Amino acid sequence: MKFVLIDGYSYLYQVYHAISGLTGPRGEPVNAIFGFVRMVLDVRKKVRPTHIAVAWDTAEPSFRHKAFSDYKATRKPMPPDLAVQVPVVKEIIAAYRFAEVSSAGFEADDVIATLVARLPDDAEILIISRDKDLRQLLRKGVAFYDTKTGKLYTESDFVAEFGFAPSLFPDYLALVGDKSDNIPGVAGIGKKTAASLIQKFGPLEEIYANAQLIDGRYRRKLLEAKTRVFQMRDLVRVRTDVPLQFDPDSARVREPDVPTLLKIFSKYNFKKFLEELSEWMDEAVDVEECDYRLVDTEEELEKVARRLRGAELLAVDTETTSEDQHECRLVGVSLSAKPGTGFYIP
Incomplete structure (x- = not known):
């Protein structure tokens, strides 16, 4: 068992600051989305894990805030242009069918520590996080994975740096x-x-x-x-007794929800990521030859209507503000008559 544990917000902040100014076709910020997906693909390709889980902090104050009111008091609120990307990242995580784990009153560090304590002793565990507190978890079979260099930071590396366990x-x-x-x-x-x-x-x-x-x-x-x-x-000191309802099998790497990923990657014009999806598609698509378009004028809409008129099959997908059919508002419609083509109408 090779188990990858991702500290969700820690990594999102890392790529948000590392990749600046990246925007989508409509000018929306996509740097954190892009960086997160790039990491996921890199880890799957280079590490080849059998299991992947993402740990999240929750909105509720943790037991640390209650014990020490100044805990993290100097932290600034999440930047608005990062906050708007979080729901998309979580949608992508769900589409890749990774496990997501959190617990009210505890931080992602504690969730990861609890999972490390629960997993079998012979499991190979790789932690993806910039949070140095998690270094206390290092032991035989547990290491940090540096997504930039592809190198591991192990217990022996820690001892060499600090001189103690x-x-x-x-x-x-x-x-x-x-x-x-x-x-x-x-x-x-x-x-x-x-x-x-x-x-x-x-x-x-x-x-x-x-x-x-x-x-x-x-x-x-x-x-x-x-x-x-x-x-x-x-x-x-991280907690290893977080009350989690977690089945390791829920984190087993499996075939992703390709249609959802195609919709998201097409919307943000992530051609490289669309190409990566070809291994999961029944009919491989050459991304360089793909025709994914944003339809934002009446003239373009008329052209699309003429092009799709008479199509034998037509795939239709909607983009809404939420999954609640009674409360959501329509944001846009995606249309496709064959693989490798698509039109998004906001």
Whole structure:
């Protein structure tokens, strides 16, 4: 079993900032959508996983926010041009038939940690995330996959970088702090000192038990921050007991919903991704010869009507504001009379 776990929002933010200014045929932002699909295709091709699951944060405050009101207080709201892309990304995930996992009151980190704890010991688990907190999960059979380089970051890589076991990473973060999560750390204790203390003594309990052996200038700062530093460790330590209803078989890689993906990729003119779908199509389509058009004038609409008049078969699909047939509004209509051709009428 080769199981890929994707930290949904972490990766979306990554590609959103990495690919700027990319827009679709109607000027809508598509950089995060494009980056996410490119990652999915790259992972499927290079890693060849047997299972894929995407973990999401939820809108509800997590137990960390309740324990520490300033947790992530410096984070800015999601940019509007990223927020509008999230529903499309989730539609694509559903079309690829990947499992999606979340739990109210917990973060995606905790969901991923719980899945790692539940999966068989002999499973090969690859985590896709830029969240450094998840490094504490590294062990034999668990690694980070860098989608840029295709390289793995393993337990041995972590030990070579920090000089202690990944399980002690929460102790390290509690000492040095984490600006991205607004974790304060211990004033005057930098990365080098924190690593040295953990290498010499181990977890926080042992560091404080041996406080008399620590240089006075650091000992005083550690003792002053003792209560807070243990609290911060609790915040950065991922939970492995999230109440999830999850069947690993639901994440098994399977044939995607090709018609839905064709509709989405055609709408945003993602020719490369349309080409990638050819392996799943009964009749392969040469994307270079495809004729997918946006019909946004009356003149073009009349041409389409003449072209499709008399067609033996006509595929019709609608784009709406929601799946609720009683509440949704019509956004556009897609028409096709043969593979490789299509017209979108907004």
